[in-house]
Amino acid sequence: MSTELYLRKRAEEVSGALPVFVSRLRGAQPRLAEAMTYTLAAGGKRLRPVLMGAAYEIFGGRARDILPAACALEMVHTYSLVHDDLPAMDDDDLRRGRPTCHKVYGEALAVLAGDALLTDSFTVLLSSRYPARVKPAFLLKAASVLAARAGARGMVSGQAADLEAEGFLDAKLTPARRRKGLGLLSYIHLHKTADLLTAAVEMGAALAGAPERDFRALSAFGRELGLCFQVADDILDVVGDKKKLGKSGSDARNRKLTYASLLGVEEARRRAEGLMSRSLARLAKVSGAEAPKKALAGIADFVYRREN
Amino acid sequence: MSTELYLRKRAEEVSGALPVFVSRLRGAQPRLAEAMTYTLAAGGKRLRPVLMGAAYEIFGGRARDILPAACALEMVHTYSLVHDDLPAMDDDDLRRGRPTCHKVYGEALAVLAGDALLTDSFTVLLSSRYPARVKPAFLLKAASVLAARAGARGMVSGQAADLEAEGFLDAKLTPARRRKGLGLLSYIHLHKTADLLTAAVEMGAALAGAPERDFRALSAFGRELGLCFQVADDILDVVGDKKKLGKSGSDARNRKLTYASLLGVEEARRRAEGLMSRSLARLAKVSGAEAPKKALAGIADFVYRREN
Numbered sequence: 001m002s003t004e005l006y007l008r009k010r011a012e013e014v015s016g017a018l019p020v021f022v023s024r025l026r027g028a029q030p031r032l033a034e035a036m037t038y039t040l041a042a043g044g045k046r047l048r049p050v051l052m053g054a055a056y057e058i059f060g061g062r063a064r065d066i067l068p069a070a071c072a073l074e075m076v077h078t079y080s081l082v083h084d085d086l087p088a089m090d091d092d093d094l095r096r097g098r099p100t101c102h103k104v105y106g107e108a109l110a111v112l113a114g115d116a117l118l119t120d121s122f123t124v125l126l127s128s129r130y131p132a133r134v135k136p137a138f139l140l141k142a143a144s145v146l147a148a149r150a151g152a153r154g155m156v157s158g159q160a161a162d163l164e165a166e167g168f169l170d171a172k173l174t175p176a177r178r179r180k181g182l183g184l185l186s187y188i189h190l191h192k193t194a195d196l197l198t199a200a201v202e203m204g205a206a207l208a209g210a211p212e213r214d215f216r217a218l219s220a221f222g223r224e225l226g227l228c229f230q231v232a233d234d235i236l237d238v239v240g241d242k243k244k245l246g247k248s249g250s251d252a253r254n255r256k257l258t259y260a261s262l263l264g265v266e267e268a269r270r271r272a273e274g275l276m277s278r279s280l281a282r283l284a285k286v287s288g289a290e291a292p293k294k295a296l297a298g299i300a301d302f303v304y305r306r307e308n
Numbered sequence: 309m310s311t312e313l314y315l316r317k318r319a320e321e322v323s324g325a326l327p328v329f330v331s332r333l334r335g336a337q338p339r340l341a342e343a344m345t346y347t348l349a350a351g352g353k354r355l356r357p358v359l360m361g362a363a364y365e366i367f368g369g370r371a372r373d374i375l376p377a378a379c380a381l382e383m384v385h386t387y388s389l390v391h392d393d394l395p396a397m398d399d400d401d402l403r404r405g406r407p408t409c410h411k412v413y414g415e416a417l418a419v420l421a422g423d424a425l426l427t428d429s430f431t432v433l434l435s436s437r438y439p440a441r442v443k444p445a446f447l448l449k450a451a452s453v454l455a456a457r458a459g460a461r462g463m464v465s466g467q468a469a470d471l472e473a474e475g476f477l478d479a480k481l482t483p484a485r486r487r488k489g490l491g492l493l494s495y496i497h498l499h500k501t502a503d504l505l506t507a508a509v510e511m512g513a514a515l516a517g518a519p520e521r522d523f524r525a526l527s528a529f530g531r532e533l534g535l536c537f538q539v540a541d542d543i544l545d546v547v548g549d550k551k552k553l554g555k556s557g558s559d560a561r562n563r564k565l566t567y568a569s570l571l572g573v574e575e576a577r578r579r580a581e582g583l584m585s586r587s588l589a590r591l592a593k594v595s596g597a598e599a600p601k602k603a604l605a606g607i608a609d610f611v612y613r614r615e616n
Contacts, residue, residue, distance in 0.1 A: 029460070029464075088416045108396045118423065122452075122459075140448060144430075147430035152428050153431070157424075160340040
């Protein structure tokens with residue numbers, strides 16, 4: 001099966017399950033539930049849940065076994081997009097070609113929809129049924145990973161650093177300032193993007209009770225893959241077809257700090273390639289089933305080459 | 309020991325521990341960590357963590373054993389205040405007599421500080437050490453309770469309903485409209501306030517591995533106590549000394565739906581008294597140690613009579 005087909009089939013399972021989990025949150029205020037579902041239905045590649053399923057399968061079992069955990073991670077990713085799009089943050093009107101949550105439901109309800117998606121990612125993760133091989137201690141570890149990678153040690157700090165970096169390119173780009181920018185940028189990429197992709201494979205490994213050695217190798221794979229993803233995203237933001245991306249290109253509009261803006265597109269491409277190779281080298285060190293490892297390698301290649 | 313002294317001593321333990329937990333989130337973006345700490349340091353009665361500790365002690369053990377869980381709940385409560393104060397929501401400049409988070413750190417960072425407090429409440433809850441009597445399954449149940457009570461089945465739906473209720477009092481208050489208002493109001497109180505106070509005692513019971521019967525009785529106690537708390541809050545908002553409360557009285561400014569505005573202060577007082585009595589009746593059904601049950605009864609009385 002090609003990576004694209006694999007991704008599409010796995011993503012469909014996740015997209016089908018997400019509204020079911022929201023509908024199980026009985027008694028939710030109707031407009032709030034609608035705003036949550038609207039945002040989850042916007043689609044996307046579902047890369048994080050698919051990565052989690054593949055990582056889990058390396059150690060036996062089937063991705064379907066941990067579908068609630070995979071959907072929980074996608075809910076966290078989705079909440080981060082809703083809050084990131086808010087007028088006080090990136091102020092984006094479009095996301096994946098559709099009006100953003102706050103454009104449809106207003107700013108206040110968009111804040112709350114994000115809050116609920118984040119909180120109930122833990123409801124879905126912790127209150128769902130799993131096969132007996134997912135022991136309580138494994139589930140606890142997966143939940144700890146999710147909280148740590150998404151919180152102030154992780155994704156939220158990436159967003160906060162991203163805010164601080166606004167206007168960085170307004171001053172003249174001396175060599176010293178370029179170095180400072182690169183340091184800031186790698187912190188942003190590590191936390192804003194790589195942490196949640198790392199959480200995906202770490203959670204898959206944790207839920208399967210993977211040996212510590214393999215957990216660490218997969219974690220390193222996720223980090224390099226996440227960094228590669230973000231560099232590729234920066235390049236796409238400059239050269240990509242805006243329509244294909246379905247975003248309004250606000251990064252470029254605000255002259256945000258990106259590898260492309262700091263180093264140029266060619267050097268950014270070389271970085272992305274290096275990160276992709278390193279992620280594959282990390283993956284090769286993981287013991288376990290070969291087919292899901294091949295799927296992960298295919299995804300790494302896809303992330304590097306993708307056009308949207 | 310008087311209830312006020314008990315509350316103060318227990319609250320001090322929580323207030324002392326909260327910044328320690330935030331400081332353990334190593335690598336957090338400095339301004340973000342500062343905004344989180346600023347908001348947590350604003351004080352308050354720490355009612356929820358104190359309730360959790362007392363509920364836990366009914367079934368043996370000491371409140372200090374579960375201090376991380378108690379602090380986690382206070383972090384969730386604090387995040388809800390930060391987001392509730394945002395310009396898009398209640399637009400409050402003051403909270404507990406100090407400038408609100410977004411007044412000090414800006415709106416974008418206030419959104420993120422709230423997000424991080426919420427996410428890392430789970431980091432603190434799930435990644436801390438507990439005595440052996442807190443089994444992994446007990447911790448999982450406590451975390452599920454927290455997520456469910458704080459999410460779209462709970463607190464966030466209360467906030468969303470509160471938004472929808474804005475302007476309710478602009479139209480003429482016919483008897484039918486008053487009934488509708490009362491229905492809406494009880495939904496708001498149940499979710500916006502009672503759910504998190506219920507979570508407090510439920511989490512205490514869950515962490516102690518309390519029998520299901522006692523868990524349910526404590527849960528009902530928490531719900532009645534929470535409803536009483538909110539009715540008392542509505543009354544204070546009308547008759548209380550604004551300075552003592554340290555709030556700018558925006559509820560009255562926006563003519564928000566409250567029991568006092570719908571039924572008058574006297575009828576609201578009768579409701580609060582009824583809720584307090586019912587909470588005590590529920591508490592009496594819980595088996596276990598007497599001293600912590602007496603402390604909980606004292607807190608219920610305090611909530612009913614408090615002046616700030």
